[in-house]
Amino acid sequence: MLQSHQNPVYEFVHSSDQDAPTPVHHPVIIVGAGPVGMAAGLDAAKQGIAALILDDNNTVSIGSRAVCYAKRALEVLDRLGCGQRMVDKGITWNLGKVFFRDDQVYSFNLLPEADHERPAFINLQQYYLEEYMVDQINQQETVELRWKSRVTQVEEKANHVQIQVETPEGEYTLTCDYLLVGDGANSGIRKMMGLESSGQVFQDRFLIADVVMETDFPPERWFWFDPPFHKGGSTLLHRQADNVWRIDFQLGWDADPEEEKKPENVIPRLKAMLGEETEFELEWTSVYTFQCRRMEKFRHGRLLFIGDAAHQVSPFGARGANSGIQDTDNLLWKVKLVLDGKAPDTLLDSYDEERVYAADENLLNSTRSTDFITPKSPVSNTFRNATLLLAEEYPFARTLVNSGRLSLPSVYHSSSLNTADEDEFDSNMVPGTPSTDAPVNESDWFLRVIGNNRFNGLFFAEQDGTISEANRNLLTTLANSDDIAINILIVGLTADQTLPNGMVRLADNKGLLTERFDGKPGTFYLFRPDQHIAARWRALDQQKIAAALNRATGRS
Amino acid sequence: MIETQHLNVQPALKRPDDFYNALVDMHRDLSEEQSQLANAKLILLLANHIGDEATLEEALKIATEGLN
Numbered sequence: 024m025l026q027s028h029q030n031p032v033y034e035f036v037h038s039s040d041q042d043a044p045t046p047v048h049h050p051v052i053i054v055g056a057g058p059v060g061m062a063a064g065l066d067a068a069k070q071g072i073a074a075l076i077l078d079d080n081n082t083v084s085i086g087s088r089a090v091c092y093a094k095r096a097l098e099v100l101d102r103l104g105c106g107q108r109m110v111d112k113g114i115t116w117n118l119g120k121v122f123f124r125d126d127q128v129y130s131f132n133l134l135p136e137a138d139h140e141r142p143a144f145i146n147l148q149q150y151y152l153e154e155y156m157v158d159q160i161n162q163q164e165t166v167e168l169r170w171k172s173r174v175t176q177v178e179e180k181a182n183h184v185q186i187q188v189e190t191p192e193g194e195y196t197l198t199c200d201y202l203l204v205g206d207g208a209n210s211g212i213r214k215m216m217g218l219e220s221s222g223q224v225f226q227d228r229f230l231i232a233d234v235v236m237e238t239d240f241p242p243e244r245w246f247w248f249d250p251p252f253h254k255g256g257s258t259l260l261h262r263q264a265d266n267v268w269r270i271d272f273q274l275g276w277d278a279d280p281e282e283e284k285k286p287e288n289v290i291p292r293l294k295a296m297l298g299e300e301t302e303f304e305l306e307w308t309s310v311y312t313f314q315c316r317r318m319e320k321f322r323h324g325r326l327l328f329i330g331d332a333a334h335q336v337s338p339f340g341a342r343g344a345n346s347g348i349q350d351t352d353n354l355l356w357k358v359k360l361v362l363d364g365k366a367p368d369t370l371l372d373s374y375d376e377e378r379v380y381a382a383d384e385n386l387l388n389s390t391r392s393t394d395f396i397t398p399k400s401p402v403s404n405t406f407r408n409a410t411l412l413l414a415e416e417y418p419f420a421r422t423l424v425n426s427g428r429l430s431l432p433s434v435y436h437s438s439s440l441n442t443a444d445e446d447e448f449d450s451n452m453v454p455g456t457p458s459t460d461a462p463v464n465e466s467d468w469f470l471r472v473i474g475n476n477r478f479n480g481l482f483f484a485e486q487d488g489t490i491s492e493a494n495r496n497l498l499t500t501l502a503n504s505d506d507i508a509i510n511i512l513i514v515g516l517t518a519d520q521t522l523p524n525g526m527v528r529l530a531d532n533k534g535l536l537t538e539r540f541d542g543k544p545g546t547f548y549l550f551r552p553d554q555h556i557a558a559r560w561r562a563l564d565q566q567k568i569a570a571a572l573n574r575a576t577g578r579s
Numbered sequence: 580m581i582e583t584q585h586l587n588v589q590p591a592l593k594r595p596d597d598f599y600n601a602l603v604d605m606h607r608d609l610s611e612e613q614s615q616l617a618n619a620k621l622i623l624l625l626a627n628h629i630g631d632e633a634t635l636e637e638a639l640k641i642a643t644e645g646l647n
């Protein structure tokens with residue numbers, strides 16, 4: 024098969040930890056250098072935690088697995104320093120088309136609201152994401168990635184975790200405060216600890232073919248239900264970088280995976296779909312089944328499960344890597360505060376609370392898409408077909424067609440870290456929501472500005488561009504606290520006004536920041552380091568802000 | 580019997596015999612499979628027209644009452 028991409032090989036490097044007379048201690052050890060383990064490592068570096076990543080392999084993902092990365096994951100990757108390379112290399116798409124049998128049923132435009140830095144989705148092979156992450160890790164002083172290092176034993180002690188690492192040069196022992204377990208869907212550590220991930224196995228098989236072809240197909244997502252070239256199944260066509268196209272065929276449960284992925288069986292399917300005259304080369308094929316399941320708890324003492332190890336979804340709706348990256352976005356700032364002694368260890372329970380909630384939302388969405396795509400009973404097949412037949416001409420039915428829903432970040436509506444609204448706002452930026460973006464200053468973005476791994480406070484100045492003396496003093500206190508200092512941003516301050524000590528002026532030239540946050544004068548938003556909103560008020564009140572900060576850090 | 584709050588279970592059709600006849604008639608020249616499909620379409624159309632989840636939930640409950 025053709026290779027449009029050569030997987031890099033990363034060498035095993037001897038570590039002085041192997042020679043130490045007693046086990047060397049690391050604050051945070053991460054098992055697995057998949058996208059989620061590496062996101063954890065990069066996030067640790069951003070927070071200022073020394074972290075070690077261990078991976079049993081010596082390269083990135085073999086073949087492209089994940090293809091679609093959603094806006095929120097890109098925003099997190101921006102904070103971690105990999106977002107721009109992803110967007111530069113990836114394919115941005117907005118248009119999706121749905122076909123049923125011979126006809127196009129409808130098309131949809133994901134057309135995001137204008138004036139956000141990142142698009143709704145990009146497509147890119149998973150190996151590129153992982154390569155960019157490895158490169159970024161290699162530039163960090165405080166995070167180290169050791170290849171060919173397999174974690175074979177895990178033991179939780181009273182105040183640390185001890186692990187055994189197997190390498191080409193033999194075994195060694197390490198200890199850590201927290202072990203982040205990102206060893207993938209078949210997590211060996213999960214099994215070792217006698218823990219389970221349970222849910223639903225779908226009785227279906229899908230064939231993936233990544234093919235290289237020069238064509239003038241537009242960069243759109245095309246989804247066929249029961250097409251003439253693949254009767255009875257569904258098919259998906261999606262463009263990735265380097266003229267590589269992802270094609271996905273539903274095969275049914277009885278298909279023989281080994282037979283189906285042989286080129287002599289794949290090529291006729293592709294020809295039937297693409298037409299005899301289209302030239303293409305196979306790059307990668309694989310047959311997969313999928314499951315929708317999660318662990319009951321993502322936290323087990325000093326072990327925190329992240330990514331596919333904690334929860335696994337079907338690929339429809341692109342929620343695997345996307346949600347895993349949001350796990351670590353949620354977790355690492357909390358680990359930092361706990362390691363620094365600024366928050367109690369129980370703050371880590373909120374990782375479990377918030378991300379289990381998010382996993383359930385993702386599982387629900389991906390299960391529903393899967394049920395629509397592969398109906399489980401004759402009657403559900405009938406409803407599916409009835410929906411598709413109506414959708415061609417009757418708009419209402421289009422909303423029922425589910426070929427995979429856009430992966431949106433969870434809003435932690437009922438999180439124990441939120442401070443409930445007590446004022447009225449005409450903005451959906453309720454506590455628990457990941458912040459929206461908006462253009463600020465000269466060609467900068469709000470999410471970049473608050474992508475500083477700190478608590479941020481956004482204050483909207485008085486109508487006349489001033490701040491009262493009392494508010495000025497209060498904000499100065501917040502910004503210069505030696506407990507948890509809040510980075511203060513002030514919108515609408517006229518140029519002649521001096522900026523209080525330790526604060527940043529934000530220009531909202533398009534007025535969109537003010538509009539999206541309903542930023543009437545005096546309004547204050549408190550953001551967590553993962554950019555989720557912790558609290559908001561119509562007026563500054565020192566006690567309320569202190570209480571909200573305590574709540575958001577699990578101190579009350 | 581299920582008490583309803585949203586779904587009207589009192590007679591509402593002006594000419595019930597006509598409607599009933601039209602409903603059965605709809606299936607006259609259809610195969611079993613086509614009938615199933617037509618029923619499904621009909622349900623989807625009517626559900627959207629009703630457009631109120633609480634009402635639909637009551638209808639869903641009554642439809643399976645006593646069946647399992």
Ligand SMILES: Cc1cc2nc3c(=O)[nH]c(=O)nc-3n(C[C@H](O)[C@H](O)[C@H](O)COP(=O)(O)OP(=O)(O)OC[C@H]3O[C@@H](n4cnc5c(N)ncnc54)[C@H](O)[C@@H]3O)c2cc1C
Nearest residue numbers: 055057058059079089090091174206207330331343344345
């Ligand atoms: C066909 C397909 C399509 C997909 N499409 C999408 C998509 O479009 N969008 C999306 O977001 N997601 C998608 N996904 C899901 C996505 O690929 C996964 O969610 C993602 O790879 C999970 O990352 P992870 O880091 O949790 O685990 P993995 O990527 O599985 O990484 C785990 C790592 O741990 C290492 N490891 C395992 N055990 C040990 C050990 N004992 N010691 C040391 N290292 C160990 C492994 O070598 C591996 O490198 C798709 C998946 C498939 C199969």
